[in-house]
Amino acid sequence: MRSLAKILSTVYALLLYGFIFLPVVVLVLFSLQATQFPIPPFTGPSTRWYTAVLADLRLTTGLMHSILVAVTSSLAAVTLGFLSAWGFARFYLPGSAFLRGLITLPLTVSYLIIGMGLLVLFNWVGIPKSLVAAGIGHVVINLPLCFAIIYSQTGDHQVNIERAARDLGAPEWKVLLLVTVPVMAPAIFASFFLSMTFSWDEFVISFLLTRFDTTLPVEIWNLLRSGLNPKTNAVGSLVFGVSIVLVVAFELLLFRRKQS
Amino acid sequence: MNAPLVDVRNVSHRFGQTSVLHDLSLRIEAGSYTVLLGPSGSGKTTLLSILGGFVVPTEGNVFIRGQDCTAVPPAKRPTTTVFQDYALFPHMSIGKNVAFGLRMRGVDGATRAERARTALKLVGLADAFDRRPHQLSGGQRQRVALARALVVEPAVLLLDEPLGALDLKLRRQMQDELKALQKSVGTAFVHVTHDQEEAMALADHCVVMNEGRIEDEGAPERVYSQPVTRFSATFMGESTVISGTVTDFQSGMITLRTPVGNLSLPGEATPGSAFSHAIRPEHLLLGEPAGAVGLGEAVVGDVVFQGSFRRVLATSKRDPGIVFLARLATGSPVAPGDIVAVSCRPEHIIRLKD
Numbered sequence: 001m002r003s004l005a006k007i008l009s010t011v012y013a014l015l016l017y018g019f020i021f022l023p024v025v026v027l028v029l030f031s032l033q034a035t036q037f038p039i040p041p042f043t044g045p046s047t048r049w050y051t052a053v054l055a056d057l058r059l060t061t062g063l064m065h066s067i068l069v070a071v072t073s074s075l076a077a078v079t080l081g082f083l084s085a086w087g088f089a090r091f092y093l094p095g096s097a098f099l100r101g102l103i104t105l106p107l108t109v110s111y112l113i114i115g116m117g118l119l120v121l122f123n124w125v126g127i128p129k130s131l132v133a134a135g136i137g138h139v140v141i142n143l144p145l146c147f148a149i150i151y152s153q154t155g156d157h158q159v160n161i162e163r164a165a166r167d168l169g170a171p172e173w174k175v176l177l178l179v180t181v182p183v184m185a186p187a188i189f190a191s192f193f194l195s196m197t198f199s200w201d202e203f204v205i206s207f208l209l210t211r212f213d214t215t216l217p218v219e220i221w222n223l224l225r226s227g228l229n230p231k232t233n234a235v236g237s238l239v240f241g242v243s244i245v246l247v248v249a250f251e252l253l254l255f256r257r258k259q260s
Numbered sequence: 261m262n263a264p265l266v267d268v269r270n271v272s273h274r275f276g277q278t279s280v281l282h283d284l285s286l287r288i289e290a291g292s293y294t295v296l297l298g299p300s301g302s303g304k305t306t307l308l309s310i311l312g313g314f315v316v317p318t319e320g321n322v323f324i325r326g327q328d329c330t331a332v333p334p335a336k337r338p339t340t341t342v343f344q345d346y347a348l349f350p351h352m353s354i355g356k357n358v359a360f361g362l363r364m365r366g367v368d369g370a371t372r373a374e375r376a377r378t379a380l381k382l383v384g385l386a387d388a389f390d391r392r393p394h395q396l397s398g399g400q401r402q403r404v405a406l407a408r409a410l411v412v413e414p415a416v417l418l419l420d421e422p423l424g425a426l427d428l429k430l431r432r433q434m435q436d437e438l439k440a441l442q443k444s445v446g447t448a449f450v451h452v453t454h455d456q457e458e459a460m461a462l463a464d465h466c467v468v469m470n471e472g473r474i475e476d477e478g479a480p481e482r483v484y485s486q487p488v489t490r491f492s493a494t495f496m497g498e499s500t501v502i503s504g505t506v507t508d509f510q511s512g513m514i515t516l517r518t519p520v521g522n523l524s525l526p527g528e529a530t531p532g533s534a535f536s537h538a539i540r541p542e543h544l545l546l547g548e549p550a551g552a553v554g555l556g557e558a559v560v561g562d563v564v565f566q567g568s569f570r571r572v573l574a575t576s577k578r579d580p581g582i583v584f585l586a587r588l589a590t591g592s593p594v595a596p597g598d599i600v601a602v603s604c605r606p607e608h609i610i611r612l613k614d
Contacts, residue, residue, distance in 0.1 A: 160347035163314060167334040167341050168412060169364035182351040 024240060031233035038230045049234035059235055062219035066200060069131055069215055073138035074195035080139070081146025082188055086180060089154035090162075100151070104144045114140055115208040122209070129211040137205035142195040149194065149254075153187035190253040197246040201239055263326050265290040265448050266311065266416055271320030273306055273472075280306045281317065281472045288416065288450060289465070293442050295480075296452045297459040297496065298469035304452045305420060307469070311450060312341045312418050325415055335364075338415035342422050346405040348393040354380070354404055355389040361412035379411040380404070383441065399430050406438075410445060419451040423458060435461050456496050460484065468492040484540075488613050493538035500544065500585045501612070502555075503536045519579035520556045525606050536612040541587035543608035546572065547600040553609065555602040558584050560594055574600060 030038035034046035053059050087093075088100055106114060118137050127133055158180070165179045166172075181188065203217040210218060216239060223232050266288035273281040280303045288294050296304040309315040310322060313334035321330045329337045340361070348357050358376040367375070380386055383403035393401060402422060409417055422438070423431040439462055442449045453459055459466050459480065466480040468491070476483050476492035487493035490501055504518035506529045516523045516535070529535065546560075558574035561583070569587050572594055576582040584602050588594060 157345065160343045160345055161349060163334070164341070164343060164347040164408075165349070165360065167312065167314075167339075168361035168408070169335045170360075171335065174364065179349060183349070185351070 027233050027240070028237045030230055031237040033230040033233070036229065038228055038233050049230040050238075052231050053235045053238065056231075059216070059219055059223070062214060062216040063238075065131055065213055066216040069135045069138060069206075070196045070199040073135040073199050074142060074192050076135075076139045077142035077146045077195050078150075078188060078192045081143050081191060082150050082181075082184070085147050085151035085154055086176070088151060090159070103147050106140060106144045107148070111141060111202065111204040115205040118205070119208050129209055131210060131213050131215070133209040134206045134215060137209050138195075138199040138202060141202070141205065142198055145198070146191040146195055149191040150184065150187050153184060158183055186253045190250050193246045193250040193253065197243050197250065200246065201243055263323070264288060265292075265325060266450075267323040268307075268311070269321045269323070271307075271310060271317045271322065273303075273310065273315065273317045273319075279472060281310075283320070284472065284474055285320075286467065286474065286477075288448055290415075290448055291446050292448050292464045293439065293462055294448070294450045294465045294467060295459040295463035296450065296467050296469055297454070297456060297463075299454055299495065301471075302469040303472040304454075304469045308341075308418050308420055308450065308452045311416065312339050313337045314341075339418055340409035340412060340414040341418040341420060342402075342405045342409050344421045344424050346393075346401045348401055348404055348408070350393050352392075353389070354385070354391050354393065354396070357393065357404060358408045358411055360408065365412065375411055376407075379407040382410070382445070383407045384437075398426055399434060402426065402434060403437075406441065410447065414447065416448045416450060419449060421452055421454070423453070423455075431455075431458070432461075438462060459496070466496070468496055470495070486610055487538060490536050490538070490612050493610065493612060498541055498585050499538035499610075500541070500583070501536050501538050502582060503534065505534045506531050519582055520576050520602075521554065521578060523553055523555075523609070525553070525609055527611065538610045538612055539604055539608060540610075541571070541585045543604050544584055544586040545603050546574065546584075546586050546588065546592075546594060547598070553604055553606050555584070555604065557599055558602050560596050560598040560600060563594060563596055565590070570594070574602065576602070 029042060031049055032042075032044035032046060034043040034048065084103060088096060093099060115137060118133070118140065122129070122133050127136075161183060162175050162179055165175045170178065201217055202215075203221065206215040206218050207221065216235070220232060220235055220239070223235070264287040266286075268284065268286040268288075271281055271284050272279070284303075284307065286307075296307060298304045306315060310317050313329070313332055313336075316331050321328055323329065324338060334341075349360065352360070355373060355376050358379050359372040362372045362375060377386065377389060380389060383406050385400060385403050385407070388396065388400065388404070393404070396404065405422075406417075419438075423434050426434060435458060438449070438451075451462060463480045465477065466483050467477040468475045468483060470491045476488040476496075480496075483492060483496055487496060487499070493499040493501060502518050502520060504516040504523065506514050507517050507522070508515035509529055509531055512526055512528070514525055514527045514529050516525060516537075518537075544555075546558075555576075557577045559577060561573040561575055562571075563573075564571040568590065570590055570592070572584075572586045572588055574584045574586065576584065577599070586602075594600065
């Protein structure tokens with residue numbers, strides 16, 4: 001009986017992980033295809049499609065745009081998220097719990113709705129469709145996340161550390177810069193990497209808010225309109241690889257934080 | 261007469277609706293070791309926070325070196341604090357921790373390092389300069405916190421239950437070191453604690469606080485031997501408290517009617533007035549007729565062995581509401597259930613104010 005249960009649970013685990021990872025495995029596998037079509041039989045491995053991706057100016061430009069948007073929007077989201085988390089943690093505000101809930105609310109709203117809202121708003125205000133507009137959209141979706149992560153890591157034990165810095169003569173901005181930020185660095189970097197991950201492969205908002213210059217996911221979508229080929233697999237694998245690196249960085253930082 | 265180093269004048273403080281300090285005044289002399297002693301909720305920590313500038317009192321003023329510092333923020337007043345949890349900067353080396361205050365004062369790097377090393381040597385941690393806070397033990401972190409607060413040469417060093425997180429043996433050792441350190445640097449220390457032994461060991465000036473008021477203050481020997489109020493008689497060491505009414509006053513002797521009988525004591529008082537008296541446990545005599553003042557008979561309850569002495573609780577036969585608290589030599593033949601005569605010498609009966 002026990003061995004049967006063991007076999008069944010192993011099979012279940014294999015099916016579960018297969019269900020989750022099979023699409024990615026197929027994507028990566030056929031990105032190494034040597035021939036024209038990403039369908040069996042597998043003819044590789046070959047790096048010809050990766051070379052083709054890196055030679056494609058539209059894709060490499062999209063890649064640079066994505067990096068630019070991810071880095072700047074994440075920096076903005078982390079800065080704003082940190083300052084609001086610190087404010088909520090250190091100062092008494094009337095209706096604090098309600099206001100904190102309001103900040104994290106966008107986490108529950110779909111990107112499509114946020115994108116549409118921004119599109120209407122930017123149209124009205126006169127901000128043209130651009131990478132800047134998409135970047136602002138990414139700040140809107142990532143700020144609540146950064147806030148939630150950093151706020152969860154603010155503890156009362158840091159209060160006395162900040163008081164000690166003030167007591168020894170530090171003006172408020174030096175307390176923040178020399179004490180609060182370094183002490184909270186793991187949470188700050190973790191939220192930065194998670195924010196990068198979400199910005200990096202975000203499609204809907206970028207699609208709605210950019211026109212001529214656009215990000216990599218939108219360029220991939222343009223590419224997909226002309227049908228599947230191993231080049232789309234190769235660029236998809238590259239996007240996936242970068243996401244993995246960012247998520248691992250995030251996990252390591254948050255994990256190390258918990259240990260110390 | 262010189263103004264005191266710190267002059268707290270008529271300070272009251274409320275947190276919302278809760279009043280924590282009531283019209284409190286206190287003077288701290290230069291070079292003194294002042295201990296604020298009281299139970300939790302007595303307002304001692306709030307008073308320390310007011311001295312440090314972390315709390316601005318609702319009413320009253322705080323003068324330091326003659327200057328009104330009531331609303332001056334911590335960064336700009338000549339005080340530094342050693343926090344109960346030490347509050348070392350975890351991301352900085354010990355040397356950088358100690359030098360932080362000097363860095364904020366714009367002292368150059370080389371001088372900073374030199375003075376930080378001197379301060380660390382002062383607290384016996386000369387070799388810890390490059391280490392990190394998490395590599396040190398509790399007692400060592402405590403010393404780093406002291407060095408960090410002292411290196412900026414404050415007028416007053418504030419210590420918030422600094423020994424609270426240490427085990428008993430280390431606490432007694434740190435007590436001695438704190439006292440020696442204070443004498444060698446000459447800075448005025450203000451130390452908050454709820455441990456009366458710590459207070460007695462450290463203080464030049466002991467301030468007993470209860471419910472936001474100062475119950476008693478003075479040299480610890482005086483506070484112990486002649487407590488002013490019932491609270492200080494029972495908090496700063498233990499006491500048996502007996503209340504009574506004066507029935508007669510003649511030629512320097514008063515007669516006091518108490519639940520344990522009429523007592524004849526030297527003193528002055530108008531007949532009809534009521535007083536409480538305290539007797540320290542080591543002054544109560546059980547089963548010996550030697551005491552000049554008889555306090556009736558009592559039934560011995562608990563006898564607790566405490567190493568060098570035995571702590572004895574005995575309930576008065578005349579008034580079961582009065583429990584005598586005595587400290588007897590380990591060899592004395594007293595057992596639970598014994599009925600003993602209780603007495604003491606008249607000079608050991610301390611008259612309290614309330």
